Amino acid sequence: MATPVFELKNINYHFGTKQVLDNINIKIYKGDFLAIVGPNGAGKSTLLKVMLGLLPLQTGEMFIDGIKYQRRASDLKISYVSQKASAFNAGFPASVKEVVLSGLTKQKHLFQWFNKKDVQKVKDILKRLNIEALFHKNIAELSGGQQQRVLIARALISNPSVLILDEPTNGIDAKHVSEFYDTLEQLKKEGVTIILVTHDIGVVVDTATQVACLNKHLHFHGSAKAFKSLDQVEISKIYGYPVKFVDHQHERECCK
Template sequence: MKNEILSVENLTLKYGRHEAVKDISFSIYKGDYLGIVGPNGSGKTTLLNAILGLIECTDGRINFHGEARLGYLPQKSISSDKFFPAKVKEIVATGLLSQKGIFKFYTEEDYIKVNTILKKLDIYDLRYKKIGDLSGGQQQRVFLARAMVSSPNILILDEPTNYLDTKMRDELYRILKELNKEDNVTIIVVSHDLKTLGNYINKVLYLETELVFYGTYTSFLHSKEIGRYSNPININQIDGGI
């Protein structure tokens, strides 16, 4: 039986009088690969921000069970401008700052961690390249490496495949699946691309301010709620479901 790692109980999130999320409850278990979907403005990013502790709960609560080490890949991680001077190795190392503190120097052990994750994501050869000189797919691997370098057990990603083509999207989700299986990292990802993501996740949370559906991907494909999802999905596409 899987261990519960995170539970959300009767959670409501408001901005002023506006309810972004209304009275939702669900549990996430160790090793889950969860896709959060829904229309624009349905509360997906707001929910992630609450889980990350960036905003306070209006009502209800979010509980972590056991040690929670969070990694986060936001929609826009850093400037990818061609003239942005930071190098890959420097950017990935900033993922350790939350553990070290701002004014401490990086140690040899820190750079071992950086090199290890760069090799795992197959971007070690890019370590001295400027981020602005990389392709969109390479940049996302760098940002993912930064999120992973501190060895989180929960990885949270907000629209990580924006601006990537279909091949790059599939590659990123495949990498996440490897981290999920090999390192037992629980993954929570917001996406509009459930057609591709569905090949890899085991659970879906469909949000429209209120919780519309929460369960396995296969169950979602055969549920009445699938009709409310706006992007077409092939009903035979169930390889990633459990």
């Protein structure tokens, strides 16, 4: 039987007296595309940060590639795009080229410089995301949506085996959201394990293979097909407010 890329056992997390995660058990396998959905304040970002080691384990256990996590770096190539990745201050002294190149830093030895092949990788990944025209731009001069796409390029340039994204389409216009989901679908076909926190249930319907519906408790974890079959009343109970699906060309999105 295959070993999960991530396995969480009995994970609980508190901020002071507030319990954010309650007894979370989940397995994520190589090549899965897991969409984590749920209302604001449901603990989705907290769960990602626990998985990434950005927050310490309080109770429970985590295994990465079958090895118990003990705050040591994993051999997995993991790239992460955070929810606030696009918050660059005015005057931030870096070009798009430099920001995306920084995604290769871990692959370089001490004092090893970037070369022409590395620069070509930047051009290729920017082209893949349809933002090659931004190559020489200063990152601070871009819109929030453009900055977010640059940070996605930075995450992808190292060819990660696991890609973790927290609300990556915030501030991105509809056309480029559609292109971004197409890119994720291609990465899924290439065997990349994708973990995506999203409010956009359209990605669940069209692209994800697995869904985790979280609201402090893990109310649902299964296939996207099984999630689609849930009664809307049942989903509304999880979210705590009425939820309906709205169809449009590329995706469906869940909204109040």
